[in-house]
Amino acid sequence: VEHRDGSRETKWASMQKTIYSLPALRELLEAANRRYLEFLSTIEDPRNGRGKLDKLSQTVRQEGRSYPGFNLFDGGDEALFRVKDVIATGLKLKELVVTPQLAFGHLA
Numbered sequence: 001v002e003h004r005d006g007s008r009e010t011k012w013a014s015m016q017k018t019i020y021s022l023p024a025l026r027e028l029l030e031a032a033n034r035r036y037l038e039f040l041s042t043i044e045d046p047r048n049g050r051g052k053l054d055k056l057s058q059t060v061r062q063e064g065r066s067y068p069g070f071n072l073f074d075g076g077d078e079a080l081f082r083v084k085d086v087i088a089t090g091l092k093l094k095e096l097v098v099t100p101q102l103a104f105g106h107l108a
Contacts, residue, residue: 001009015021015028057069070077
């Protein structure tokens with residue numbers, strides 16, 4: 001708002017309900033949507049990690065054999081994931097269960 005004395009002041013003003021107000025309304029709504037999407041992007045969603053954990057802990061059946069899933073509350077299975085080499089190479093579960101020691105939750 002520009003006053004008669006030449007000073008300026010920023011205030012919220014009600015918008016008229018005319019077709020001429022649409023560009024300003026569009027600008028306000030785009031800004032509101034952008035802020036909302038930025039807010040949503042900061043929220044942590046545990047479902048993705050939960051699904052991966054469930055898949056890791058499930059028993060796998062392959063070619064007539066079953067391999068138990070990992071139990072991260074078990075000391076042996078937890079120690080496997082604390083080894084730097086395993087974490088650095090990014091091995092997959094199907095690559096780890098090839099050796100019988102790992103397939104049954106025991107470390108050699």
